[in-house]
Amino acid sequence: MIYNIILxxxxxxxxxxAVLYIYNGKKKGQxxxxxxxxxxCNSHKCSSSDKRLKK
Amino acid sequence: xxxxDKNFGDKIDAVLTNKxxxxxxxxxxxxxxxxxxxxYLGTWIAEGVELSDGTSIPGLVPLLEVFQGWVGGLLENANxxxxxxxxxxxxxGVIAVVGFLPxxxxxxxxxxxxxxxxxxxxxxxxxxxxxxxxxxxGKSVIPFVITIGCAVPGIMAxxxxxxxxxxxxxxxxxxxxxxxxxxxxxxxxxxxxxxxAGWVSATMYLTGIVLIFIGALLVNKIAGYKNRKSFFxxxxxxxxxxSLWGAFKAMCSRGWAYIAKAATIILLCxxxxxxxxxxxxxxxxxxxxxxxxxxxxxxxxxxxxxxIVGVLSWQLAAAAVTGxxxxxxxxxxxxxxxxxxxxxxxxxxxxxxxxxxxxxxxxMAITKIAALAYLMFNLYTPPCFAAxxxxxxxxxxxxxxxxxxxxxxxxxxxxxYFVYQIGTLITTGAFGAxxxxxxxxxxxxxxxxxxxxxxxxxxxxxxxxxxxxxxI
Numbered sequence: 001m002i003y004n005i006i007l008x009x010x011x012x013x014x015x016x017x018a019v020l021y022i023y024n025g026k027k028k029g030q031x032x033x034x035x036x037x038x039x040x041c042n043s044h045k046c047s048s049s050d051k052r053l054k055k
Numbered sequence: 056x057x058x059x060d061k062n063f064g065d066k067i068d069a070v071l072t073n074k075x076x077x078x079x080x081x082x083x084x085x086x087x088x089x090x091x092x093x094x095y096l097g098t099w100i101a102e103g104v105e106l107s108d109g110t111s112i113p114g115l116v117p118l119l120e121v122f123q124g125w126v127g128g129l130l131e132n133a134n135x136x137x138x139x140x141x142x143x144x145x146x147x148g149v150i151a152v153v154g155f156l157p158x159x160x161x162x163x164x165x166x167x168x169x170x171x172x173x174x175x176x177x178x179x180x181x182x183x184x185x186x187x188x189x190x191x192x193g194k195s196v197i198p199f200v201i202t203i204g205c206a207v208p209g210i211m212a213x214x215x216x217x218x219x220x221x222x223x224x225x226x227x228x229x230x231x232x233x234x235x236x237x238x239x240x241x242x243x244x245x246x247x248x249x250x251x252a253g254w255v256s257a258t259m260y261l262t263g264i265v266l267i268f269i270g271a272l273l274v275n276k277i278a279g280y281k282n283r284k285s286f287f288x289x290x291x292x293x294x295x296x297x298s299l300w301g302a303f304k305a306m307c308s309r310g311w312a313y314i315a316k317a318a319t320i321i322l323l324c325x326x327x328x329x330x331x332x333x334x335x336x337x338x339x340x341x342x343x344x345x346x347x348x349x350x351x352x353x354x355x356x357x358x359x360x361x362x363i364v365g366v367l368s369w370q371l372a373a374a375a376v377t378g379x380x381x382x383x384x385x386x387x388x389x390x391x392x393x394x395x396x397x398x399x400x401x402x403x404x405x406x407x408x409x410x411x412x413x414x415x416x417x418x419m420a421i422t423k424i425a426a427l428a429y430l431m432f433n434l435y436t437p438p439c440f441a442a443x444x445x446x447x448x449x450x451x452x453x454x455x456x457x458x459x460x461x462x463x464x465x466x467x468x469x470x471x472y473f474v475y476q477i478g479t480l481i482t483t484g485a486f487g488a489x490x491x492x493x494x495x496x497x498x499x500x501x502x503x504x505x506x507x508x509x510x511x512x513x514x515x516x517x518x519x520x521x522x523x524x525x526x527i
Binding site for chain 1: 130132133134137138140141145205207315316318319320322323326439441442
């Protein structure tokens with residue numbers, strides 16, 4: 001029984017941690033989690049919704 | 056300073072960017088990159104090395120397997136379902152993907168060196184005249200080269216192209232260039248089914264370039280191409296000794312990103328796959344995996360894959376579908392669905408009756424030709440959702456965007472179909488399973504393309520006749 005409880009806690013922590021990481025990444029505006037260029041994309045607003053490009 | 060005297064860099068440029076030698080040199084360089092990363096150094100780090108004195112240095116994969124076995128041992132007394140979820144689902148899937156990390160990192164290191172020494176800029180110059188011939192801008196080369204690392208920035212790089220049609224064509228064709236996320240998929244099939252992993256990777260990249268050409272020609276025909284000159288101006292950096300520290304930092308940055316993706320998106324997908332293949336729709340434990348939720352969802356797609364792989368395999372279909380979330384998922388899902396294939400990279404262990412990979416081939420129940428066709432299907436069908444989002448942002452037109460997805464789906468399916476059916480005909484003397492339904496599907500695709508091309512010709516003719524009338 002104790003093994004199962006520990007296992008459930010571990011699973012919840014792993015899955016919860018992954019979800020939280022993705023949530024935080026998306027909140028920061030990352031288009032693709034794990035993309036090495038994600039930070040550059042944010043800082044330069046390289047998404048094509050960039051107003052400079054629309055002009 | 057402008058001078059008639061040719062310096063050392065000019066002399067090297069005369070060879071590397073030569074009209075005839077440039078492309079063969081590029082092909083050889085890329086072949087060496089794949090050979091080193093996926094057959095030698097990368098595989099040694101992944102699998103370990105046995106020295107001449109008999110001592111062996113363990114690689115990453117054996118260590119990960121020891122860890123997985125240790126966790127499995129700890130959970131002997133736990134609920135088997137929960138234990139399987141952690142060991143086979145979460146750990147198994149992630150380990151299968153992370154096992155390819157050395158291959159990916161070595162390739163990133165070598166590409167960073169090529170970028171730093173100035174060679175990749177020359178590649179753009181070498182490919183520029185050829186791309187112009189098929190109606191793409193010389194600037195299209197840069198997105199294609201960047202896509203080798205990741206499709207998202209590659210597609211985004213197409214915004215530097217001012218001509219709208221060329222920009223859209225570049226954005227929709229860039230994903231044909233296999234990105235870093237597809238390397239584990241290539242390495243998996245190359246290692247498990249083919250003795251020589253190097254030529255498989257090089258062939259996949261060269262096929263990608265050929266598909267870009269064919270795709271560009273089709274886009275021109277369908278969208279209506281008005282010939283005009285475009286100029287590609289690039290300041291070539293001077294040759295220099297590459298910075299190993301810089302390449303190491305670039306490799307670590309991309310390697311960390313790979314791990315972050317494996318520990319988040321891949322992990323969640325594998326967990327979902329494991330749960331879906333454990334339970335039925337009534338939330339009862341599935342006694343047979345083919346009764347599971349996953350099997351019932353994937354089976355309709357499996358019928359579509361029969362003309363490509365020759366068997367009805369819901370596992371292969373599920374892997375292809377999860378691959379649209381992230382391409383590494385193909386490897387992770389296969390490892391979860393075919394339990395026991397976590398050690399996908401160890402080609403020696405998979406040595407078999409007819410070359411490498413018999414064990415994998417036996418478990419997956421597909422032939423080498425089918426494996427090659429399935430690999431091509433995964434590489435040349437639409438990329439991950441993030442890349443599709445970037446494509447949508449750059450194309451900015453729903454008709455072009457959905458047309459691009461249709462082009463990618465059609466191309467991937469058609470290429471895979473021809474590879475499997477023609478390959479099976481050559482090796483066995485008869486067409487493979489699903490020949491006729493596949494032929495009908497491919498005929499519909501080709502018919503639609505021809506119809507669109509003729510329709511475009513009519514529209515252009517109408518426009519020209521109107522403009523002539525206006526002049527009169």
